[in-house]
Amino acid sequence: MREILKFGERVEGFEIAVLNEREIRAGAGLLFVLFFFSVNSAILKGDFTALKYSVTLFLTDLIIRVLISPRFSPSLILGRMIVRNQTPEYVGAKQKKFAWIIGIVLASITFIHLVIYNSRSPVTGLICLICLAFLFFETSFGICLGCKFYPFFTRGKIQYCPGEICDVKTKQEIQKISFSQILITISFIAYSIVLIFLFGDNFKKQPVDLLAGEKKSSEQLSK
16 A cells, blocks of 8 residues: 555665656646636636636646655646656655645635635635746746745755756856847847837737638629
8 A cells, every 4th residue: 555655756776756757747738738728718708617627626636646646646647648758857756745735735725715615816816827837837947946945844955856956066068148148138028028019009900811801802803
């Protein structure tokens, strides 16, 4: 029974239990898509049905990860299927468990307000945005925001972080950011802002159906 409910996997060459970061990112991506469309539906259409389902499924998935085992989490199983041909990237299980406990707390608050009491407030809206940010950073950048808080609650050394960020090391040349790259990035942001101010009204206009216009012209010529 203990073997079934264990948290993390024992892999040769690693001192502690680990998880596959690649399948975690894939699972986070699936949950992000689910949450993204649900939140959009709530904001744009005022329909909270999809969001209620998403919060319930999200909370259930996290509870399975923490209280039973990550091996039985539906999103992580799907993630494993998606990245099964990729070489595993191992990360420490302890910090991931801590991050998922934070997720359970946030999802529980939203579940109680939104599903049980059928109410909404700025608090639930903020929590949904925080969860979206957590999932987005995980799947897009491989950054576990919840794991960032783990060092404040443990005295031991954190091992096997994604991208080996726990280990102090000198950046390689390809990782360094030059002043010109920073300048280009700032200029691109400024360019985006200028686009909004100069062409914002034009961009908001609905596109004309080009084929419909050509068809109308053909009909006029035939007459």
